[in-house]
Amino acid sequence: MDQKEKPSKFRTLFSFECFVTCFSRRMETREDLRSILPYLPLVMRSSSPFWPSQALETLRELGSARVNSGHHFFVAISKLRNALSLSSEPLAPSTSHGYALFFDEVMSREESRKWFQEVLPALGNLLLRLPSLLETHYQNPNPNIMAVDGEEDMLTTALRLLDSQQPGIVFLSQELIAALLACSLFCLFPVNERYLNHLPAINFDELFASLYDDYSRKQENKIWCIVHYFQRISSEMPMGVVSFERKVLPFENDSIHISYPDANFWSKSDIPLCKFEVHSSGLIEDQSSGAVEVDFANKYLGGGALGRGCVQEEIRFMVSPELIAGMLFLPAMADNEAIEIVGVERFSSYTGYASSFRFSGDYMDEREVDTLGRRKTRIAAIDALCSPGMRQYRAKFLLREINKAFCGFLNQCKYQPYKKILQENGCSSALFDAATSTSMESSEGKNPNHIIKNSQKNYHWMDQGNNIGVATGNWGCGAFGGDPEVKAIIQWLAASQALRPFIAYYTFGLEALQNLDKVAHWISSQRWTVGDLWNMLIEYSTSRLEGETNVGFLQWLLPSVYGHGAGMDL
Numbered sequence: 405m406d407q408k409e410k411p412s413k414f415r416t417l418f419s420f421e422c423f424v425t426c427f428s429r430r431m432e433t434r435e436d437l438r439s440i441l442p443y444l445p446l447v448m449r450s451s452s453p454f455w456p457s458q459a460l461e462t463l464r465e466l467g468s469a470r471v472n473s474g475h476h477f478f479v480a481i482s483k484l485r486n487a488l489s490l491s492s493e494p495l496a497p498s499t500s501h502g503y504a505l506f507f508d509e510v511m512s513r514e515e516s517r518k519w520f521q522e523v524l525p526a527l528g529n530l531l532l533r534l535p536s537l538l539e540t541h542y543q544n545p546n547p548n549i550m551a552v553d554g555e556e557d558m559l560t561t562a563l564r565l566l567d568s569q570q571p572g573i574v575f576l577s578q579e580l581i582a583a584l585l586a587c588s589l590f591c592l593f594p595v596n597e598r599y600l601n602h603l604p605a606i607n608f609d610e611l612f613a614s615l616y617d618d619y620s621r622k623q624e625n626k627i628w629c630i631v632h633y634f635q636r637i638s639s640e641m642p643m644g645v646v647s648f649e650r651k652v653l654p655f656e657n658d659s660i661h662i663s664y665p666d667a668n669f670w671s672k673s674d675i676p677l678c679k680f681e682v683h684s685s686g687l688i689e690d691q692s693s694g695a696v697e698v699d700f701a702n703k704y705l706g707g708g709a710l711g712r713g714c715v716q717e718e719i720r721f722m723v724s725p726e727l728i729a730g731m732l733f734l735p736a737m738a739d740n741e742a743i744e745i746v747g748v749e750r751f752s753s754y755t756g757y758a759s760s761f762r763f764s765g766d767y768m769d770e771r772e773v774d775t776l777g778r779r780k781t782r783i784a785a786i787d788a789l790c791s792p793g794m795r796q797y798r799a800k801f802l803l804r805e806i807n808k809a810f811c812g813f814l815n816q817c818k819y820q821p822y823k824k825i826l827q828e829n830g831c832s833s834a835l836f837d838a839a840t841s842t843s844m845e846s847s848e849g850k851n852p853n854h855i856i857k858n859s860q861k862n863y864h865w866m867d868q869g870n871n872i873g874v875a876t877g878n879w880g881c882g883a884f885g886g887d888p889e890v891k892a893i894i895q896w897l898a899a900s901q902a903l904r905p906f907i908a909y910y911t912f913g914l915e916a917l918q919n920l921d922k923v924a925h926w927i928s929s930q931r932w933t934v935g936d937l938w939n940m941l942i943e944y945s946t947s948r949l950e951g952e953t954n955v956g957f958l959q960w961l962l963p964s965v966y967g968h969g970a971g972m973d974l
Contacts, residue, residue, distance in 0.1 A: 440564050440733055443603070445488050445592035446535060453535040458487035466528030472520045474507030475500075481590050493595050495609035502612030505619075506627055519631070526638035527586045534583045538563075546575035546645060546776065565733050566650040568602070568741065573649040574733065575776075578642040578749065581729045588710075588728065589634070602736040604704040606728070610711045620759065622714045628763035629722035629752040636751050636766075645777035646747035648730045653740045653811045662814065664740050667803055670897070671942075673934040678873075678899055679906035680928060682921035688910055689720060689750065691875040694771075694780050695908055696744075696813065698876035698895075700884075701785035705743055706731045714761050715883060720783070723752040723767065727783070739804050742812035743785040747778025782872070784812035788880025788891070796887060797945035802894070805880070806938075809898035813874055873906035874899045878914055888916050889957040893941055896924070900934050916956060919965050923958045926965075 446453040455463065462483045465471065471480050478500045485491065507516055545561040561575045576584075587593055591607040598606070608630070615623045653664040688697050700716040706728060707713050709721035721727045726748040734743055753767045771779040786808050795801050876895050880886035892909060899907040911917040927937065944960050947953045959966045 442597055443565070443594060443732065444538075445490075445587050445594070446538070447488070453538055455532070455535065456487045459484050460532070462487065463528045463532050467525050467532060468528075469521050469525045471524060473516075474504040477507060477520075477524065478503040484590055484592055488592060488594075490592070490594060495591055495607070496613035498613040498616040499591070499609040502609075502614070502616040505616050506612060506624070506631075510624055510627075519635075523631075523635050523638045527589070527634060530583050530638075531586050531590070534587070537577075537580050537583055541577065541580055563733065565601070565735070566648070568650075568735050568738050569652060569654075571650055571652040573647055575645055575647050576729060578637075578644045578646060578726065581646060581726050582637045582641065584729050584732060585725060586634070589630070593732070602704075603734075604706055604731045604736075605710055606731050608710060614712050618712070622756075622759050622761045623712065625754070625761055625763040626709075626714060626718070626722050629754070630725055632763065632766065633725040633751045642749055644747060644749070644773060644779060646726055646729070646745065647776070647778060648734065649744045649746075650734060651742045651744055651811050651814070653807060653814075655740060664807055665803075665810070667799055667942075670803070670806065670901075670938040671935055673901060673938070675901050675903070675934045677896065677928060677932055677934060677937060678904055680896055680924040681906060681908045682917075682924060683908060683910045684913060686910055688875045688877055689723070691908055693873060693875070693908065694782075694871075695873040695875040695906075696782045696784050696904075698812070698874065698879055699783050699785040700877075700879045701737070701743070701787045703736045703738075703787040704731075705734050705737070705785055714758050716877075717785075719754065719757070719761060722763075723754055724748040724750045724781075737785070737787055740807065740811060742808065744812070745783045745785070746774075746781065747776075748781055748783065749779055750781070784874075786812040786879070788884050788886055791885045792880075793885070794949065796890065797948045799942060799945070802890075802941065802945060805891070806894045806898050809879075809895050810901055813899050813902035813904055815872075815902065871905050873908060874902075874904050875908045875910070877910040877912055878917075881914075887956070888914055889920075890941065890945070892917065892920060893937065893957060897934050897938055897941075917958075919958055919962075922965050923962050926962055 441448065441453075444453070447456060448454075462480050466480055471477055481503070482500075507519065511519065542562055545563070561573055563574055563576060563580075564572075566572045566574060588606055588608050591609045593606045595605070595607065598604075611623075611627060611630075615627060653662060655664050657663045691697070697720075699720055701707065702717060706721050707715075707717045709718040709728065710731075727745060730743065730745055737743060749771075750767050750769045753764045755762050755764050769779065769781075771781050774780055788805060788808070789796060789801060792801060796805070874895070878888050878891065879895060880891050881888040895909070896907055909920070911920060930936075940961060941957065944953070944957050947960070953960055955963075
């Protein structure tokens, strides 16, 4: 189909042109709706996205399997970038060598042949369809839940910048994500404006350049995960949905969101502690309970995934590359923010960690799908203090860490029974009241279109009946330098306050946590509340700051487990 022709279906309901018009109008009064258009590789003509003619020619060349080497692949990339006037935004210096190294030398001859004859042509043809995929997206951002109820609802879930301090959600089809990630592989995203708006890098140039500059097996295997993803989606395109949400605990009370709790809130909380499960082996992403998986995140989502990084967050992004799509439109997280991603598919198996990381083959994701078309994989990205040293024991920074985790673990709909408690302790508790009314209307047989509309606005309601815990581990430790005992307790407190039924804690064999199970069992046997344990943590931290103790929290709390006196006996 010629790019100048607009499919007739886009002339109905809510075309891209209509979206742009409405978007511009809303921008005058809605700060949370910022256009993504300057950050996309397409250009606009008559309010419709399209590829310039030179880019079209190169994409068709790629689609017809006429590119047959890593060297020529990068030549095609350069042509595309020139067509999009990106020559003033240079790539990492060794990018061209990195593409040639991987596709011409690292890959076997048979693997290279399949890549250039099958996979790359499929990606070229996918990018040819990117303008129409975007039009379809803005016509109906999530066809599983949208009612034909006007532009306002469509704007609230469409692809846009989810700016700092602006809570919101974006739904993307896996097919659109695949096209966006192909743009990353071809290094087509403009970057200058990204740096100014605190957005992480999104093109793959640094990933390939660092392979050439400082060759390492971990870097090679990270690229293998990405290549495997493209091999999979080029043979069978997944048709599900992924949601990306910025969650915010406002510093000031408002009428919509639970605000940022203060120390008094935590000290007086009488919420009971949830169940605490300790796993000395296993991986967070392998848990089968459907729990929220914690991403030990950098404040810039993805961290070093597209650079030289290869620890917990980066590995998770490699085995589930759809996570990378969030880096396109989610600026850095502030202290009162978290990011929740639901629905990503896992494509790769792996072994090792950091320098020992290895791609170990295909992974077939068998997670169930929810009513919104998302896999039941929930990931909460929360960034801990980096290199905190002794300041991590100060009340100010303990509060920062527990509220960060609380923001990531919180499902506001489940907080309704505790509205009075929250109000009494200085925390705004305005809830999604429509979720309750939706449930009532459903039972009374009200208009289904109205129910669908409310469900779209309150999508968390659909998960209310699930027994969703938290799966986590040594968040903020390791390279970030946090105290693992303190961080474990902080996450337990946050999960409990967020009304999660359990926390599954993976210690990864860390020696400092070898007695975590025993101490957690003792704490649970005392029937302590969140406030009780928080106050003990504050007392310990004060003693640590004043030099009165230098042992870890678990030994300080229960020395008998460590053979150092009676203390608080089991």
